Amino acid sequence: MRHAFLDHHSGIESPIHHLDARAKIIVFLTFILIGVSSPPNSFILFSILAGALIVIALFARLPLAHLAKKVLVILPFLFVVAISIPFMKKDGVGGGYNLGLGGLSISKSGLWILWNVIIKSSLGVFSIILLSSTTSFPQLIKGMERLGSPKIFTVLTSFMYRYSFILIDEMHRMKRARDSRCFGGRWFWQSKVIGHMIGTLFLRSFHRGERVYLAMLSRGYYGTMPETTAGRFGLSEILFLSLSPVLLFLRVYLR
Amino acid sequence: MKSDKVIEISHLSYDYPDGTPALRNIDLEVYQQESVAILGPNGAGKSTLLYHLNGTLMGDGRVTILGLPVEKKNLKEIRRRVGLVFQNPEDQLFCPTVFDDVAFGPLNMGLDEEGVRHRVEKALEMMGLRGFGERSAHHLSEGEKKRVALATVLSLDSEILALDEPTDNLDPAGSHTLIERIQLIPQTKVIVTHHLPVAMDLCERAVLLQGGRKVEDLPMADLLRNRDLLERFGFDADFAQWMVERRKGLTL
Numbered sequence: 001m002r003h004a005f006l007d008h009h010s011g012i013e014s015p016i017h018h019l020d021a022r023a024k025i026i027v028f029l030t031f032i033l034i035g036v037s038s039p040p041n042s043f044i045l046f047s048i049l050a051g052a053l054i055v056i057a058l059f060a061r062l063p064l065a066h067l068a069k070k071v072l073v074i075l076p077f078l079f080v081v082a083i084s085i086p087f088m089k090k091d092g093v094g095g096g097y098n099l100g101l102g103g104l105s106i107s108k109s110g111l112w113i114l115w116n117v118i119i120k121s122s123l124g125v126f127s128i129i130l131l132s133s134t135t136s137f138p139q140l141i142k143g144m145e146r147l148g149s150p151k152i153f154t155v156l157t158s159f160m161y162r163y164s165f166i167l168i169d170e171m172h173r174m175k176r177a178r179d180s181r182c183f184g185g186r187w188f189w190q191s192k193v194i195g196h197m198i199g200t201l202f203l204r205s206f207h208r209g210e211r212v213y214l215a216m217l218s219r220g221y222y223g224t225m226p227e228t229t230a231g232r233f234g235l236s237e238i239l240f241l242s243l244s245p246v247l248l249f250l251r252v253y254l255r
Numbered sequence: 256m257k258s259d260k261v262i263e264i265s266h267l268s269y270d271y272p273d274g275t276p277a278l279r280n281i282d283l284e285v286y287q288q289e290s291v292a293i294l295g296p297n298g299a300g301k302s303t304l305l306y307h308l309n310g311t312l313m314g315d316g317r318v319t320i321l322g323l324p325v326e327k328k329n330l331k332e333i334r335r336r337v338g339l340v341f342q343n344p345e346d347q348l349f350c351p352t353v354f355d356d357v358a359f360g361p362l363n364m365g366l367d368e369e370g371v372r373h374r375v376e377k378a379l380e381m382m383g384l385r386g387f388g389e390r391s392a393h394h395l396s397e398g399e400k401k402r403v404a405l406a407t408v409l410s411l412d413s414e415i416l417a418l419d420e421p422t423d424n425l426d427p428a429g430s431h432t433l434i435e436r437i438q439l440i441p442q443t444k445v446i447v448t449h450h451l452p453v454a455m456d457l458c459e460r461a462v463l464l465q466g467g468r469k470v471e472d473l474p475m476a477d478l479l480r481n482r483d484l485l486e487r488f489g490f491d492a493d494f495a496q497w498m499v500e501r502r503k504g505l506t507l
Binding site: 161 | 306309311331334335338339341343345346347348349350351352355358359360362363364389391392393407408411
């Protein structure tokens with residue numbers, strides 16, 4: 001079975017990787033909030049944010065080209081915004097550019113919206129990718145828990161993380177079994193088979209849930225997940241965390 | 256001679272929720288430090304019997320573990336003292352990391368950080384898994400998963416270990432490693448298996464189940480000599496004979 005990784009590169013040795021997850025969550029969240037809340041014409045701020053993220057990525061010894069490729073996940077969303085631009089003609093009088101696309105004109109406000117979406121989503125996604133590439137998933141969950149995220153949420157997430165791989169493996173096995181029995185035919189037949197597969201997958205997961213619960217009970221589970229041990233919050237964490245107020249300051253005073 | 260009785264089962268019967276009979280009138284006694292194999296074909300009720308040892312299932316009849324009857328008010332104590340390892344390690348390992356999984360039991364027992372860490376290290380060490388703490392269960396091999404599953408129960412420091420098909424799905428080498436590790440565990444063991452060699456290596460006593468009933472309860476050596484019985488249960492009597500001879504050769 002092939003193994004899926006959600007947290008690629010999180011095993012690299014670097015000063016950023018060694019930081020406590022809490023510091024990283026707060027700082028990258030600040031990046032996202034500041035990026036999203038800035039007006040689309042704050043070019044200097046955007047450059048600073050992008051520059052800072054790249055510096056962090058370099059410190060973390062992450063392959064930049066790979067990260068850039070991952071940022072491309074936003075492309076489909078951008079496409080949706082982009083195709084709607086010609087039709088946003090609210091300020092058509094104010095300054096439309098007629099590019100002669102079969103008589104369609106692209107409005108200025110439409111272009112601003114496109115830019116706004118591009119820069120904010122790329123900065124946001126880049127921050128999230130940096131966070132997940134420098135922090136392993138278990139650490140991330142523990143970090144969130146220690147930051148006061150509701151326990152039920154972190155527990156659910158960690159179960160989802162643990163069992164998503166098993167579910168994916170199970171799906172692959174089922175697909176293989178299906179294909180090796182000459183799967184084909186008309187779409188109606190196919191959709192019926194796929195429906196059955198989804199049902200089977202659900203039943204299997206349901207039963208697995210029961211068995212996992214029994215395994216938990218067998219090891220003394222009585223409704224509350226045990227507390228995990230505390231992490232360390234040292235000088236390097238505080239230094240890294242100081243990025244947050246600096247960014248906030250820039251956001252407020254830089255226009 | 257035989258010391259304390261640690262497991263006492265009398266007149267135990269159990270039906271699956273859909274009404275299918277699973278166990279019928281089982282009587283079984285297990286003594287301290289004993290290692291008992293529960294053998295039988297698929298569907299004989301081996302696992303169902305095992306699940307009764309820590310109250311995962313509760314049927315009609317009496318089950319007493321270390322003097323405590325298996326009933327709701329004793330479950331917490333009983334589950335601390337009986338470590339149950341499920342057949343499929345994917346069911347047993349539900350935490351993000353190996354460390355978390357092995358620490359789950361001790362943390363539930365309310366041990367302090369130092370105590371938990373010590374228990375986890377000891378359990379991993381016993382299973383030959385030192386340094387595996389920060390790994391994720393889904394990145395381990397099947398054999399490693401099985402050993403981690405055992406470690407999650409060893410960390411409870413329970414007096415009785417109940418293992419369901421410990422070598423299932425393992426290649427010969429993985430199986431061998433696991434058996435060696437289990438042999439080092441001093442606790443009372445009840446091991447469900449349908450592999451005769453595994454039972455031979457790990458247990459001195461065999462309980463044979465068929466159709467939910469206990470058919471035989473005898474020393475392993477007697478079972479291995481009993482050609483009729485072996486063949487009745489679908490075991491290869493010649494192979495068993497060969498194993499016995501070979502082991503004699505090794506001990507001489």
